[in-house]
Amino acid sequence: MPEKALVLKAGREKSVLLRHPWLFSGAIAQVIGEPASGETVSVYSSRMEKLGSAAFSPQSSIAARFWTFDPDEKVDESFLYRKLQSAWQARRELHDDTQTTAYRVLHSESDGLPGLVADRYNEWLVLQFTSAGAEYWREPLIRLLQQASGISHVYERSDVEVRSLEGLPERTGSLAGGEPPQYLTILENGIRYQVDIQHGHKTGFYLDQRNNRAHMRVLAKDKRVLNCFCYTGGFSLSAAVGGAREIISVDSSLDALELGKENMHLNGLKTPSEWVEGDVFQVLRKYRDQARTFDLIVLDPPKFAPTAAQVERAARGYKDINLLAFKLLAPGGLLTTYSCSGGVSADLFRKIVAGAALDAGVNAVVLERLSQGEDHPVALTFPEGEYLKGLVLRIN
Numbered sequence: 001m002p003e004k005a006l007v008l009k010a011g012r013e014k015s016v017l018l019r020h021p022w023l024f025s026g027a028i029a030q031v032i033g034e035p036a037s038g039e040t041v042s043v044y045s046s047r048m049e050k051l052g053s054a055a056f057s058p059q060s061s062i063a064a065r066f067w068t069f070d071p072d073e074k075v076d077e078s079f080l081y082r083k084l085q086s087a088w089q090a091r092r093e094l095h096d097d098t099q100t101t102a103y104r105v106l107h108s109e110s111d112g113l114p115g116l117v118a119d120r121y122n123e124w125l126v127l128q129f130t131s132a133g134a135e136y137w138r139e140p141l142i143r144l145l146q147q148a149s150g151i152s153h154v155y156e157r158s159d160v161e162v163r164s165l166e167g168l169p170e171r172t173g174s175l176a177g178g179e180p181p182q183y184l185t186i187l188e189n190g191i192r193y194q195v196d197i198q199h200g201h202k203t204g205f206y207l208d209q210r211n212n213r214a215h216m217r218v219l220a221k222d223k224r225v226l227n228c229f230c231y232t233g234g235f236s237l238s239a240a241v242g243g244a245r246e247i248i249s250v251d252s253s254l255d256a257l258e259l260g261k262e263n264m265h266l267n268g269l270k271t272p273s274e275w276v277e278g279d280v281f282q283v284l285r286k287y288r289d290q291a292r293t294f295d296l297i298v299l300d301p302p303k304f305a306p307t308a309a310q311v312e313r314a315a316r317g318y319k320d321i322n323l324l325a326f327k328l329l330a331p332g333g334l335l336t337t338y339s340c341s342g343g344v345s346a347d348l349f350r351k352i353v354a355g356a357a358l359d360a361g362v363n364a365v366v367l368e369r370l371s372q373g374e375d376h377p378v379a380l381t382f383p384e385g386e387y388l389k390g391l392v393l394r395i396n
C-alpha cells in the first residue's frame, strides 16, 4: 500500500519551515492514499522533500496539524508518551501540591499535542479532544496520560463547538474511575474552591486566571471591589483574602453565584459581600445612573470574539464595559480588564481600552500587562496559543 501523504503547492512550505503546526487546506496540492479523518500523513513539499508528519483533518479548513517536523520521527504510542510525560513533568515542577491542586496539564499545540487539552483537578483529569488527530488517538492518549501522571480518574468534556469544524460530535462523560462527585474541592494558591467538572464552564474552572487571581490579593487591600463576570467567585475570594473592604460580584449565572457564596463560606471569609445576578452591561449602567463608585473593578468577560470574524462586534462590547467601568472608578481607582478572545490581539485590546478611557474622560496609565498562567504555555512557533490579555490600569 502506498504511503498516506499530503503534497504541498509550490511555495506553500513557508509556514511549515517556521514550524507552525497548522496546515490550511488551500496549501495542499494532493492527498495521496485516502487517509481517514485523524490519520497520520507524511507531508511533502512540492519538490517532494519530506517536511514531517501530521494528523489529517479532511473536514476542517485546518486540513492538517503537525505532530512532528522531524521527517524521520515516527508517530506512535512511544511518541505520544514522550509528549505527555514531558508536559506532566513541567507541571510537577511548576506547582506546589500543598497550595495548588488544579492546573492545566496539557495545552494542545503548545505542548506538542494539537487538539488535546487536559486539566487536573485533584485526583481527576478532565480531557477535551478538539481535533480529528487527537480523536484518532483517543484511547492510547487516555491510557498513556494515566500512566504518565499516575492519575486514574478521567472525565471527558469535549462539549465544545470547535469539534463540529472537525466533523466530530460533542462528547462528555466519565472515561475511567466512575462518576465524579458533584463538587471537587480544589486548592488554588491556598484558597479552596468547589468545582463542578461535569457541568461547570470550560472543564470546570477558569484555570488560566490563577496567577492574576493571586495578584488580586496584592491590589485589593482596603478597596471597595466590583468583580464583573465573577463566575464562582475566583477574583472575589482572592480580593477577600487580600483584605478588600467590601466586594460586589456580578454574573448572569445563578448557579455560579451560589457556588461563589459557598466558596466564601468554605474559606471562612467574612468580607461584606453582595452577589448580584444580572447582565453586566445593564448593571454597570444602573450603577452609573446611581453615581456609585468603586476603588477596584475587575472585568473578565467571556470570549466576545472566538475568531477574527467577530472582532468588530467584540470591540464594541469591550469598549462599552470598559467605558462604564472607567466612569465608576473613584479617583486613583484601579481597573483590571481582560480579553480572552483569540480574535482580539493584545495591541487591539489596548487600543479599545484607550478609546474607552478617552470617551469616559479619564486619564489612565497601564501599571501592568497580564496574561495566562505558565501552565498555559505558548509555543514560540504558535502565537495563536496566547489568547488571554489583561491590563491593570490606574486612573488619575
Ligand code: SAH
Pocket (backbone or CB within 6 Å): 201, 205, 206, 209, 213, 229, 230, 231, 232, 233, 234, 235, 250, 251, 252, 253, 256, 278, 279, 280, 281, 300, 301, 302
Ligand atoms: N473571572 C472568573 C471567570 C469569568 S468567565 C473566574 O476567575 O473564575 C465569564 C463569566 O461571565 C461566566 O461566569 C458567565 O456566566 C458570565 N457572563 C457571560 N455573559 C454575561 C453577562 N452579559 N453579564 C453577566 N455575566 C455574564
